Amino acid sequence: MVITKEVEIGGKKLYIETGRMAKQANGSVMIKYGETMVLVTAVASKDVREDIDFFPLSVEYRERAFAAGKFPGGFFKREGKPTEKEVLSARLIDRPIRPLFPKEYRNDTQVAAFVYSYDGENDPDVLAAVGASAALAISEIPFLEPIGEVRIGKINGEYIVNPTYSQVQESEMELTIAGTMDSIMMVEGEAKEASEEDLLGALNFAHTEIQKLVQVQNDLRAECGKPKMEVLAKEVNEELVKEVHSLGYAKLEELVNTSMAKEERAEKTSDVYTEVVEQLEEKYPDEIKDIKNLLHDYEGELMRAKILKDGTRFDGRTTVDIRPISVDLGLIDRTHGSSLFTRGETQSLTTLTLGTKNDEQIIDGLNEEYKKRFLLHYNFPPFSVGETGRYMGPGRREVGHGNLAERALKFVIPDESKFPYTIRLNSDILESNGSSSMATVCAGSLAMMEGGVPIKCAIAGIAMGLVKEDEKYAILSDILGNEDHLGDMDFKVAGSDKGVTAIQMDIKIQGISFEIMEKALAQAKEGRMHILNVMNEAIKEPRTSISQYAPSLISIKINPEKIGSLIGPGGKMVQGIQKDFSVEIFIEEDGTVNIAAQNSEMGKKAKEFIKGLTAEPEVGAEYEGKVIKIMDFGAFVEILPGQQGLLHISQLDHKRIDKVTDVLKEGDMVKVKLLKIENGKFSLSRKALIENKKAEETK
Numbered sequence: 001m002v003i004t005k006e007v008e009i010g011g012k013k014l015y016i017e018t019g020r021m022a023k024q025a026n027g028s029v030m031i032k033y034g035e036t037m038v039l040v041t042a043v044a045s046k047d048v049r050e051d052i053d054f055f056p057l058s059v060e061y062r063e064r065a066f067a068a069g070k071f072p073g074g075f076f077k078r079e080g081k082p083t084e085k086e087v088l089s090a091r092l093i094d095r096p097i098r099p100l101f102p103k104e105y106r107n108d109t110q111v112a113a114f115v116y117s118y119d120g121e122n123d124p125d126v127l128a129a130v131g132a133s134a135a136l137a138i139s140e141i142p143f144l145e146p147i148g149e150v151r152i153g154k155i156n157g158e159y160i161v162n163p164t165y166s167q168v169q170e171s172e173m174e175l176t177i178a179g180t181m182d183s184i185m186m187v188e189g190e191a192k193e194a195s196e197e198d199l200l201g202a203l204n205f206a207h208t209e210i211q212k213l214v215q216v217q218n219d220l221r222a223e224c225g226k227p228k229m230e231v232l233a234k235e236v237n238e239e240l241v242k243e244v245h246s247l248g249y250a251k252l253e254e255l256v257n258t259s260m261a262k263e264e265r266a267e268k269t270s271d272v273y274t275e276v277v278e279q280l281e282e283k284y285p286d287e288i289k290d291i292k293n294l295l296h297d298y299e300g301e302l303m304r305a306k307i308l309k310d311g312t313r314f315d316g317r318t319t320v321d322i323r324p325i326s327v328d329l330g331l332i333d334r335t336h337g338s339s340l341f342t343r344g345e346t347q348s349l350t351t352l353t354l355g356t357k358n359d360e361q362i363i364d365g366l367n368e369e370y371k372k373r374f375l376l377h378y379n380f381p382p383f384s385v386g387e388t389g390r391y392m393g394p395g396r397r398e399v400g401h402g403n404l405a406e407r408a409l410k411f412v413i414p415d416e417s418k419f420p421y422t423i424r425l426n427s428d429i430l431e432s433n434g435s436s437s438m439a440t441v442c443a444g445s446l447a448m449m450e451g452g453v454p455i456k457c458a459i460a461g462i463a464m465g466l467v468k469e470d471e472k473y474a475i476l477s478d479i480l481g482n483e484d485h486l487g488d489m490d491f492k493v494a495g496s497d498k499g500v501t502a503i504q505m506d507i508k509i510q511g512i513s514f515e516i517m518e519k520a521l522a523q524a525k526e527g528r529m530h531i532l533n534v535m536n537e538a539i540k541e542p543r544t545s546i547s548q549y550a551p552s553l554i555s556i557k558i559n560p561e562k563i564g565s566l567i568g569p570g571g572k573m574v575q576g577i578q579k580d581f582s583v584e585i586f587i588e589e590d591g592t593v594n595i596a597a598q599n600s601e602m603g604k605k606a607k608e609f610i611k612g613l614t615a616e617p618e619v620g621a622e623y624e625g626k627v628i629k630i631m632d633f634g635a636f637v638e639i640l641p642g643q644q645g646l647l648h649i650s651q652l653d654h655k656r657i658d659k660v661t662d663v664l665k666e667g668d669m670v671k672v673k674l675l676k677i678e679n680g681k682f683s684l685s686r687k688a689l690i691e692n693k694k695a696e697e698t699k
Contacts, residue, residue: 007216010161027139031131035119040131044141045108060112061090067118068366087399089125093132096178096186099508100144102231118366121164126151134217140226148213149178152202159205177206181214185507190407193499196521244294248276256302259316262345262433300486304467307474322478327538329450336547337451341443345433350443352451354550355422356596357586374413376425378402384432401437408441408494408502412455420553420594434480435463441494449539452546460531461494464520475520477527493524552600554607560591562614581606613641627668645682
């Protein structure tokens with residue numbers, strides 16, 4: 001039986017249909033908004049994974065080219081591995097639903113979303129998240145409660161829910177917000193220096209719409225939902241619990257209450273685990289994993305209790321303290337800019353590369369193809385946390401962290417008309433113990449300033465954490481890795497001294513109150529200002545010049561009608577200029593010409609040549625031209641590149657000239673005056689300049 005539910009969101013109907021497609025999945029829905037349609041399925045294995053201690057959830061999101069009436073790019077004309085947009089969209093589904101499964105649930109679970117129709121205006125990513133929640137809600141999979149997800153924009157002071165693609169381009173902010181009926185679960189997005197009050201306003205506005213989406217899913221579940229599978233909590237061996245507590249609790253408590261570096265803490269904690277396991281493994285040979293899990297739970301319990309009771313943390317800081325920060329600039333010789341940003345035990349080495357139009361990234365997705373001139377790439381090698389691992393392409397986490405840092409910094413990138421370079425930042429995380437993405441934001445801002453990119457202002461980022469037990473909670477500034485792992489929230493905020501440019505929040509419990517979010521934003525602002533002050537002490541403004549190793553870029557504006565003259569038949573003219581002057585030339589439709597040269601002098605010469613080639617000859621103006629052809633009746637003189645006129649024999653001198661060759665030969669340079677332009681032909685005179693000279697001499 002086909003069942004359809006509808007709800008109005010942002011003045012448009014959103015439809016959720018089930019029972020027609022993919023009926024062998026545990027749950028499946030087709031969700032429609034405008035003319036964008038996404039099929040989402042949810043499937044779980046029947047068997048419990050006893051060999052793991054984590055929830056094996058995977059989320060896939062795919063955009064099919066046919067959805068927009070397009071063929072896939074590339075030789076094979078078939079979709080390949082997920083694009084960056086697809087990876088980021090999958091994360092927008094995964095992050096809000098992951099905390100909403102029972103702690104003991106260990107069945108392989110997969111959510112898959114496929115875009116089948118795209119209308120060019122309504123982005124399918126937030127629809128896919130709603131569809132994932134709906135598919136899980138009506139299935140037998142033990143999903144605790146539905147979520148809603150919306151995109152929020154702000155235009156002319158008014159919040160907009162699910163703005164169209166064109167509205168997003170003019171919006172003051174773009175936030176993707178997910179939540180349950182009672183609270184917010186996830187925030188991701190960017191803004192143009194938004195205030196904390198504006199962000200809270202957006203969250204409140206979004207939650208009203210999210211509640212509508214949750215309610216329609218509850219209605220759907222009431223009508224066709226399947227009974228949820230039973231999740232059995234693992235039986236606890238009470239005797240084992242007592243022995244593990246007796247052997248390890250006091251030792252872990254001592255470690256938690258002692259300030260030490262990450263490596264030392266990890267080593268001593270590992271020693272406790274090893275010691276307890278060695279004492280119990282003979283008696284409990286099949287429960288080694290349970291022993292370690294108990295010790296891990298004690299460690300988290302002790303850390304959380306210490307923070308809530310004393311307001312102090314693993315490393316001795318208070319809840320608002322920021323770890324020591326150091327900044328080193330220009331360490332890498334041949335890059336176009338570099339910075340090493342170290343905050344505590346987190347370190348980013350970020351390099352700047354400046355390129356030409358040829359270096360822009362072409363983005364081909366469901367929307368029209370476009371180009372990006374600002375790129376930020378984030379890498380997290382295993383040695384940054386003292387581990388070994390395989391060196392492959394960037395994983396989903398690296399793509400997500402890099403995208404967040406890129407969104408934080410793109411607001412300050414200078415306009416192409418002022419700085420026509422393609423800009424690439426590469427962040428390598430060399431050490432990690434808490435928020436390497438925010439370290440990347442700081443290092444990226446510093447590297448651009450050091451490299452002479454005229455950015456609007458400095459941008460810094462900070463990661464906030466939360467420990468919450470019942471009504472008691474503590475907000476933590478500049479969290480450590482353990483505080484992220486054992487805490488309840490990962491809240492990243494980046495921005496300038498005037499406002500927020502990027503934000504990301506993930507909640508690991510079933511939501512938090514707006515009061516907590518308000519306090520977290522205020523505390524994050526204080527921390528951000530502290531970090532900005534440290535950065536400004538290292539470098540307050542961008543360098544006035546770029547690296548000697550960066551390409552020299554020169555811009556010139558020509559009459560668009562002259563573009564054809566610059567290109568020449570079959571591109572011969574522009575190709576010849578590039579070859580003669582060793583430059584690259586990029587021509588825009590509006591007449592903007594960018595010249596890229598490794599040698600700045602050659603670039604200037606190419607600019608002067610193009611100025612002459614595309615200049616408009618003026619009657620009465622004087623030119624020094626080259627004789628390119630001699631005829632009986634006169635000489636043809638090139639007065640501007642590619643533009644020639646006739647110097648008639650009668651205009652060679654004030655006296656009679658019998659032969660042109662008596663005065664000129666091919667290759668001579670001669671000064672002439674443009675007498676008239678008739679039917680596109682130029683009439684030149686040498687005599688007029690000689691007469692002028694004689695007139696001046698007789699004065």
